[in-house]
Amino acid sequence: MSKRIEAGEFSEWISDFTLTMKGQSDGNVPCNGCVGCCTSSKFILIRPSDAGALEVIPEQLLFSAPSLPPHHYLLGYYKKGHCPMFKNGSCTIYQYRPETCRQYDCRVLKASDADTRDEGPTISKKVAEWEFSYDKPESKKLQKAVNDAAKFLNENKKLFPDGYVPISSSSLAAVAIRIHPEFVSTQNSNRVNTPLKLVKKIVAKYP
Incomplete structure (x- = not known):
């Protein structure tokens, strides 16, 4: 049996992570020397706002990010999967x-019950060890909303605009957390939306 690591109280964690995604919080990830995200063959998005990173990362290691505006770059990885x-x-x-690195939090994979096989063994092991607590009444409802959102994204990919639903598990999990309020409201309503109506609502509200 794998060890358990306290992931935090679920409602508090999701509130903080949502603020982090909006750039309103620095995040609070208890990595404890894990370095899984640094060594798991990940492409790192470098935004124009990452001025400090752009100054210190050698230009030859960067290439333009496909389908994104100018001055968005990707930083690749070496053969062993390590970030340069x-x-x-x-x-x-x-x-x-x-910012991509500052915001990365593998607890999103635990929160959304994601398949972690494409995340590499280090991150998969870490995700298996995380354990959220549910001390507040709304926490279980929020957890279900995130799971419902992730399931909806996976099952209705073709209804979304191209590129809206990410390929990687961690990015899809982050989108599920971003749109989860729509699935909390679904729990509280007797009104049934067709998948297409819900997709249109999500895309309009969370472009």
């Missing part, structure tokens, strides 16, 4: 790490 900025067991640009 990860050396000797740590991030060499930690102080200037991009």
